[in-house]
Amino acid sequence: MDSSLFIAVGAIAxxxxxxxxxxxxxxxxxxxxxxxxxxxxxxxxPGANCGACGYAGCDQYAEAVAxxxxxxxxxxxxxxxxxxxxxRITGRTAEAGQRLVARVNCGGTLNNRKKSYEYTxxxxxxxMAQLYSGDNACAYGCLGAGDCEKACPFDAIRMVEGVAFxxxxxxxxxxxxxxxxxxxxxxxxxxNAAVTIVCSNTDKGAVAMKGCAVACxxxxxxxxxxxxxxxEVNDFLAKIDYDxxxxxxxxxxxxxxxxxxxxxxKKKKIVKKAKTEEA
Amino acid sequence: MKxxxxxxxxTILVENFVLxxxxxxxxxxxxxKKMNSAVGMSGAVVFVMTxxxxxxxxxxxxxxxxxxxxxLRTISFILVVAALVQFVEIILKRFIKPLYKSLGxxxxxxxxxxxxxxxxxxxxxxxxxxxxSVLYGFAAGLSFTVAIILFSGIRERLETADVPxxxxxxxxxxxxxxxxxxxxxxxxxxxxx
Numbered sequence: 484m485d486s487s488l489f490i491a492v493g494a495i496a497x498x499x500x501x502x503x504x505x506x507x508x509x510x511x512x513x514x515x516x517x518x519x520x521x522x523x524x525x526x527x528x529p530g531a532n533c534g535a536c537g538y539a540g541c542d543q544y545a546e547a548v549a550x551x552x553x554x555x556x557x558x559x560x561x562x563x564x565x566x567x568x569x570x571r572i573t574g575r576t577a578e579a580g581q582r583l584v585a586r587v588n589c590g591g592t593l594n595n596r597k598k599s600y601e602y603t604x605x606x607x608x609x610x611m612a613q614l615y616s617g618d619n620a621c622a623y624g625c626l627g628a629g630d631c632e633k634a635c636p637f638d639a640i641r642m643v644e645g646v647a648f649x650x651x652x653x654x655x656x657x658x659x660x661x662x663x664x665x666x667x668x669x670x671x672x673x674x675n676a677a678v679t680i681v682c683s684n685t686d687k688g689a690v691a692m693k694g695c696a697v698a699c700x701x702x703x704x705x706x707x708x709x710x711x712x713x714x715e716v717n718d719f720l721a722k723i724d725y726d727x728x729x730x731x732x733x734x735x736x737x738x739x740x741x742x743x744x745x746x747x748x749k750k751k752k753i754v755k756k757a758k759t760e761e762a
Numbered sequence: 763m764k765x766x767x768x769x770x771x772x773t774i775l776v777e778n779f780v781l782x783x784x785x786x787x788x789x790x791x792x793x794x795k796k797m798n799s800a801v802g803m804s805g806a807v808v809f810v811m812t813x814x815x816x817x818x819x820x821x822x823x824x825x826x827x828x829x830x831x832x833x834l835r836t837i838s839f840i841l842v843v844a845a846l847v848q849f850v851e852i853i854l855k856r857f858i859k860p861l862y863k864s865l866g867x868x869x870x871x872x873x874x875x876x877x878x879x880x881x882x883x884x885x886x887x888x889x890x891x892x893x894x895s896v897l898y899g900f901a902a903g904l905s906f907t908v909a910i911i912l913f914s915g916i917r918e919r920l921e922t923a924d925v926p927x928x929x930x931x932x933x934x935x936x937x938x939x940x941x942x943x944x945x946x947x948x949x950x951x952x953x954x955x
Contacts, residue, residue, distance in 0.1 A: 487830070494831055498821075498838055502845035509849055513856035 520572070521549040527568040529560045531636055535657035548573060559583070559656040560637075583671040584651040585639075585660050587631075590681030590742065591624035592644035595696040612665035621694030623684040625668060631660035677730040678723060682742045685718035692740070699742040705734035765955075766897060772955035773901035779877050780909035781946040786877030790910055791935065793868065800914035806868040808903030811881050813850065814843045815899025818882035819892055839882045840874065847873040877906060913942060 525545035532540040536557035538547060547553045548569060555569040562582065570576060602618035604610050608630040616622040627645035639653035640660060649660075651674065661669045668683045680699060684691040688700030701719030706712075713727035714734060721734075721742070735743045779785045786807070793803040818839050826832055851869050854862040862869075872878060881902040885895040916938050925934050 490829055491831055491834055494825065494829060495834060495838060495841070498825070498841055502841060506845060506848055506852070509852045513852050515855055 518549055521545050523572050524548045524569060527561075527565060527572060528558060529565065531560050531655075531657070533560060533636060533655070533657040533659060535559045535655070535659075551575075562655070582674045583656045584654040584674050585649045585656065585658070585669050586672045586676075586679055586746070587625060587647045587649060588668045588670055588679070588681060588683045589623075589625040589646055589666075590697040590744065591619060591621055591695045592646050593627075594644070596621060596624060596645075597694055609663075609665050617666075619694065621684055621686075621691065621698065623666060623668065623682075623686075624695060626666065630663050630665070631669060634659050634663040673725050675730070676723075676725045676728065677745055678728060678732055678735065678743060679746045680721050680723060680743050682720065685720045687719055691719065697740055697742050700740060702739060704737045704739065705743060708733045708737045768953070768955040769894070769897055770901040770904060772953065773898065774905045774908050775946070775949040776952050776955075778905045778909055778946050778949075779880065779902050780906055781943040782950070783880065784943075785880040786875055786906055789868075789871065789875065790906075790913065791932075791939065793871075794910050794914040794917055794935075797911070797914045797918060799868075800910045803868045803871075804903070804907035804910050807872055807875070807877070807906045808900065810843075810847055810850070810869070810872050810875075811878055811899040811903040811906075812896060813899075814846055814878050814882055815885055815895045815902075816892070817842050817846050819885060819890075819895040822886055823892075835883065835886065836879070839879055843878050843882065844873045877902065909942070909946075913939060916942065 522545075525542060528541045528545060530541050534540065536544045536553075536559070538544040538557075544553075544558065548555055551573075555573060555575055556566045558565050558569075559582075561568075597620040598618050599620045600615065600618055602611055602614065604614060606628050608617075608626040608628045611617045611626045611628055617624075617626045619626065625646045627642060627647070629640075629642045629647065631647050632640040632642055636657065636659065637653050637655050639650045639655070641648050641650065647660075647664075647669070649669075656671060658671060661667075661671065666683070672679070681697060682691075682695075682699035684695070684698050686694075686698075688698075688702065691698035691700055699720050701716050701721065703716050703721075705721055706714045706716055710731065710733065711727045711729055713724045713729075714721050715724065716722070732745055735745060773779070777783060780787065780790050789803055789807070794800050821838060821842050822835065826834060826838065831838075847869060851862070854869075881899050884902075885898055888894075888898070890898055917935055920934055920938065929937070
């Protein structure tokens with residue numbers, strides 16, 4: 484047998500062995516001890532890796548909490564109980580923030596909205612939105628194919644009469660649905676905000692009315708009625724400032740197109756229905 | 763001094779590793795979407811190329827040549843580069859945490875980068891000594907840096923450009939890479955080094 488074969492194999496094997504030993508020794512010698520605090524914090528987090536805290540995932544958030552770089556209330560999924568756990572672990576006090584929930588600013592249910600054509604493509608909002616901005620006569624409204632429903636990691640969204648509805652008890656304010664909606668009609672609002680303008684249409688009144696029965700036409704009646712100046716109309720669309728709104732509901736009564744709703748009533752009905760479905 | 767400038771400028775302009783030798787295309791396309799990550803990646807490449815040039819030169823000179831094992835260059839260099847990067851990563855993680863964090867995943871990504879292996883093999887081909895090898899490795903890293911930073915600037919502008927639907931994303935990136943490469947071809951024969 485040719486001895487050069489053995490030399491070649493031997494040389495590579497020796498090189499590999501030497502490198503292997505060096506690496507093994509180095510990894511033992513220079514091992515970085517991970518902070519036990521990080522692991523404890525990580526264990527207290529829900530592990531949904533949704534990114535609502537602003538960090539890439541739970542691991543990164545845990546590191547930031549352990550290093551005292553950020554608030555301990557940022558995890559919206561774990562909510563209060565999680566913040567309490569972190570309080571216990573880190574010894575810092577949590578400043579309670581107001582819980583935000585997602586809300587769909589569209590009331591274009593199957594009865595209210597008109598169709599502009601018959602869509603037969605892929606059953607996702609994203610595809611629909613790309614074909615003449617969807618089959619709704621209103622170019623701003625919910626398309627009803629449920630991209631948000633599929634994206635929600637907490638099963639908090641239902642499609643009700645062709646419009647997405649958010650079960651606010653289950654909402655963990657991760658804002659994933661806000662990102663996937665191609666129409667950008669999902670908004671984060673304070674949990675106690677009861678009055679909602681269920682329209683996102685910025686067309687002129689007459690045009691908006693053609694597409695949907697509950698469109699906001701920008702008549703500004705609500706603006707005049709509001710006792711705390713919480714409503715503003717821009718581009719023919721009313722918007723409620725929830726920092727000012729006192730949930731009095733006077734705007735609801737004057738709205739000529741019923742584009743303002745008391746969300747709670749609708750909520751109770753749908754939550755009940757969802758619960759019976761599950762049971 | 764003159765040689766140093768000539769080698770650095772020559773490697774960047776005349777024999778650019780990415781745009782003229784077409785080495786290291788994978789990170790060139792993969793990590794050039796944002797300027798920040800492009801800078802991080804090129805930092806790691808300069809670092810590893812310089813070290814790898816030194817290490818592979820030593821392996822070639824003291825292990826391969828005395829035993830007539832030149833034909834094992836490619837495989838042993840891959841071994842050396844991979845082990846070296848791993849070792850450097852361990853050391854950095856322990857002693858220079860900020861650098862380790864800023865290089866992030868890019869360091870392990872380039873363990874088997876063809877540009878790194880390429881510079882090691884070219885050193886031998888050009889029969890450089892130790893000093894020249896290290897210099898050439900450093901210059902090669904710089905040439906990668908120049909290419910990827912130029913390209914990431916272009917790609918950031920492409921994000922907002924009005925590109926035809928069919929060309930959006932990778933197709934237009936490949937086309938602009940080709941133009942960039944063509945532009946660099948203009949430097950060919952500027953001077954020899």
